[in-house]
Amino acid sequence: MIADIKFYFSLFLRRFHYFLLVFIICATTGAVLAFTMPPVYRAQARLLVESPQIPDDLASSTVRAGASELLRIIEQRLLTRANLLDIARRLAVHPEVSEMSADDIVEDMRERIIISLPLDGQTTGLVFVSFDAQSAETSAAVTNDLLTQILQQNVELRTTVSGQTLDFFEQEVDRLDAELAEQDARILEFKLEHSDALPESLDYRRTRLAALQERTLQINRELAALRDRRGRLVELFEQTGRLDLNEASLPPEQRQLRELQEELASALVIYSPSNPRVRNLRARVAALEDIVAGQLEGTAGRRAELLTAYDLQISDIDGQISFLAEQKDLVEIEMQDLRQTINTTPQNALALGTLERDYENLQAQFNRASESLSEARTGDRIEALSKGQRIVVIEQATVPSGPFRPNRKLIVAGGVAGGMGAGFGLIFLLELLNRAIRRPVDITKGLGIKPFATLPYTRTSGQKTMRWFTILLVLLTVGLGVPAAIYYVHLNIMPVDQIIERAREMAGI
Template identity: 55%
Template sequence: MMLDFKFFLSLFLRRLHYFLVVALAVSAFGVTVAYTLPAGYEAKAKLLVESPQIPGDLASSTVRTGVAELLEIIAQRILARANLLDVARKFDLYEDDRKISADQIVADMRKRIKMTLPGRRDAASFVLVSYLAKTGETSAKVTNELVTLILQENRTLRTAVTGQTLDFFKNEVKNLDEELAEQGQKILAFKSQNQGALPDSLDYRRNRQASLQERVLQMERELASLRDRRTRLVDLYQRTGEVVVTGESLSPEELRLQELSNQLASALVLYSETNPRVKALKAQVDAAEQQVAALRSGAGGEAMTAYEVQLADLDGQMEFLLQEKKTVEEELKALEESIDRTPANAITLGSLERDYDNIRLQYNQAQADFAAARTGDQIEAQSRGQRITVIEQAVVPLQPTSPNRKKIASAGVAAGIMAGLAVVVLIELLNNSVRRSVDLTNRLGIAPFVAVPYIRTRRQANLRRFIIFMALVVVGLGIPITLFLLHTYYLPMDLLIEKALNKTGIADLVKQFRQSFGN
C-alpha cells in the first residue's frame, strides 16, 4: 500500500506542471474576476402592510384582495416596462451607455430590483425593497423612488377598486330604479285598462251581481203583478162597462173633485138646495169640474176616462220597469264578463306584481350594497383600511454590498485546484504505457530481472523547467492582464461574463435552475 502511495505521488509530481498551469489559470481567472467586478451598492427600505384600522364587523372595505396577492400585483406593476424606463430616465441611470436599448435597460433593472414579499400569513407582513447600483447615492434614490411608486400603486389600486365598485352599484341602483318605475307604469296601465275586472273588487262585483239578480226577479214579479192588474182591469171594463175609481189612480184635482162631490151629497141630505152651504159646495164642485176638464183637455186634447187613466198608469209603470230591467240586465252582463276575465287578469297582474317585487328586492339589496360600497370608498379615501406604511427609508450604504470578492476569489482558487487535479487524473487515465515492472508481469506474464527508468539529460531537464516556468508566468500574468484590459477598454467584467453566458447558452440553464430551485 505504501508502495502504491509513493507511486501515485511520483506520478502527481511528474504531472505537477500540468496541475500548476491549470490551477493557476483557473485561480487567476477567478481572482481577477473577483477584483474586477464593479462594486454594487444596495440600499434597502422596509415596508409594513398594516391591518385595517376599522374593524370589519363594523364597516369593511370593498377591497377584498389578500396581502400576498395585492403585493404581487403591485410588484408586477412596478416592474412594468413603462415604469422602469421612467425611473431610468428620471435618474439618468444609463447615461454613460447611450447604445443600450430599452429592452436591455428593462432587463437590467429587473435584475437589480429586489422585492421580498411576506411568506407567512400568520406573521406580520413586511416588505423589503432594494436596488443594486454602482453608487450608494443612486441606490438610495432609486430605492426610495420604488417605495414611493409602491405607495402610489397601493393607493391607486385600492381607490380604483372602491371607485369602480361604487360606480357599479350606483349604476345598478339607477337601472333598477328605472326598471322599478317602468314596471310600476305597466301595473298602473294594466289596472287602468282592466279597472272593472281586477281581483281586489271581485267580492264586491259578486255581491253586486247577486243583488242585481235579486232585483231582476223582483222586477219580474212586479211586472207580472202589473200585467195581472191590467188584465183584470180590461176584463172588468169589458164586462161592466165601467171601473171602480180608486184614489191611487186619480190626480189631485180629481181627488179634490171627488171629495167636494161627497161633501155636497152629504149636505143635500141635511139641507135644502137653497141652503147657502149647499150653494157654496155646488159652486166649488162646478169650479173643480171645470179645472179637471181643463186638465184632461190639455193632456190629451180630449177628456180621458178613468179606465184610460188607469190603463195609461199601468202601462207607464210597466214601461218604467222594463227600462230599469234592461239597464240592470246590461249591468249584469258587464259584471259577468268582468268576473269571467278576473282569473286571467289576476294571473297577469300577479306576474306583473311578482316581477315588481323581485325588482324591488334587487333594488333594496343594491341600495344596501351601494351604501356599503360608499362606506368602503370613504374608508379607502381616508386611508382607514389596509395600508402600506414605510418603516425604514433607504439610506446611502457606506460599503458596497456586492460582489463578495473574498468568496469569489476563494471559489476560484478551489475551482483551480479541483480543475488541476482533474486534468492530472484524466491524463493518467488516458495513458496506457508501461511504467512499472509489475505492469509487465500483469500484461505479458513475464518477470523482468531489472527495470531502468527514463533518464533525462541536464539540457533536457533545464529546457523542461524553463518551459514550465514560462507557462506559469504566461498563465499567472497573462490571464489577469488580459481580463483587466478587456474590462477596462472593451466591456465591463459583469457584462462580459453575461454576454459569454448568453452566447454559450449557459445563462438559460442557470435561469431554469433558479426557477426550479425557487419553485
C-alpha cells in the same frame, strides 16, 4: 505503504510544472475576475402588509382581493415598459443610456428589480423590495422610488376598486328605482284601464249580480201584477162602466140583477133550459136588465167623469209599467256588463299578477342593491380613511455601505481552490494515461520477471536547466498573458460581467 507515498510524491514533483501551470491560470483568472467585475450595490426596503383595523364582522371593505393578488398587480404595473424607462431616465440608472436601446434598458431594469411577496392566503406578511445598481446612491434612490410607487399604487388600487363598487351600486339603485317607478306606473295604468274588472272587486260584482238578478225577478213580478191589474180594470170598466167591483156602491137593481144572474147560472147547472124555474129566472133577469140599461143611459155624464178617472189610472199604471220596464232594461244592461267583467277578471288577474310579480322582483333587487350600496359606502369610507388592509413601510432603503456582489474574496478563493483541483486532476489524468515502466514492481507486474537491479534515467545539468527555464517561461507567459487578455477583453470588447451573464443565459442557468 510509505514507499508508495514517496513514489506518488515523486511523480507529483515531476509533474509539478503542470500543476503549477493550471493553478496559475485558474487562480489568476479568478483574481482578475474578482477585481475586474464592477461592484453591484443592493439597497433593500421592507414593507408590512397589515390586517384590516376594523373587524370584518362589524364593517368590511369592498376590496375582496387578497394582499398577494394586489401586490402581484402592483408588481406588474411597476414592471411595465413605460414605468421602467421613466425610472431609468429620471434617476440616471444607466450612464451609457445613449448607447442602449429601450428594449435593453427595460430588460436590464427587470433583472435588477427584486420584489419578494408573501405567500398566497396570508393576510399579513413582509414584502422586500431591492434594486441592484453599480452605484450605492442609485440603488437606494431607485428602491425608495419603487417603494413610493408601491404605496401609491396600493392606495390607488384599493380606492379605485371601492369607488368603482360604490359608483356601480349607486347607478344600480338609480336604475332599479326608475324601473320600479315605471312598473308602478304600468300597474296603475292597468288598474285604471280595467278598474271594473279587477280581482279585488270580483266578490262585490258577484254579489251585485246576484242582487240584480233578484231585482229582475221582483220587477217581473211587479210588471205582471200591474199588467193584470190594468187588464182587470179595462174589463171592469167596459162591462160595468165603473172603476171598482164594490157591492155596496152598486144600485139595488144592479145588485139584484147580479144575484139573479148568479142564481140563473146555478139553476142551469141543475135544470134544463125548458124548466119553468129557469124560464122564470130568465124573465126576471131580462126585466132587470131593461131597468139597469135605463139607469145607465141616465148616467151618461157620470160615465164621462168615470172615463177621465179611468184614463188617469190607466195612465198611472202604464207609467209604472214603463218605469219598471226601463228599470229592467237598465238592470239587464248592468248585469250584462257585470257578466262581461266577471268573465274577463281571470285574464286581468293573470296580467296584473305578472305585473305585480315583476314589481316584487324589482323591489327585491332594489332592496338588495340598497343594502349593497350601504356596504359599498361603508367600504369606500374605510378605504378613504385607510382603515382596511394596508401596506406600511417598516424600513426605507438606505445607501448600502458596501457592494452586495461580487464577493471578491470568495471568487479568489474559488479560483485558487479550482486551480488546485484542476492541477491535481490533470496530473492524475496524465499518470493514468501513461503506461511507462517506472519501478521494478511495474516490470514484475507487466512482464512477470523480477529484475536484479534498476538504473534511473539521469539528465545532464544543461538539460535540467533548459527544462526549468522552459517551465518558468511558460508559467510567466500564462501567468501574465491570461490576466492581460482578460483585462483587454474587459476594457475593449465586453465587460467580464456581461460575458458571464451571457454565458449563463446560453447555458440556461
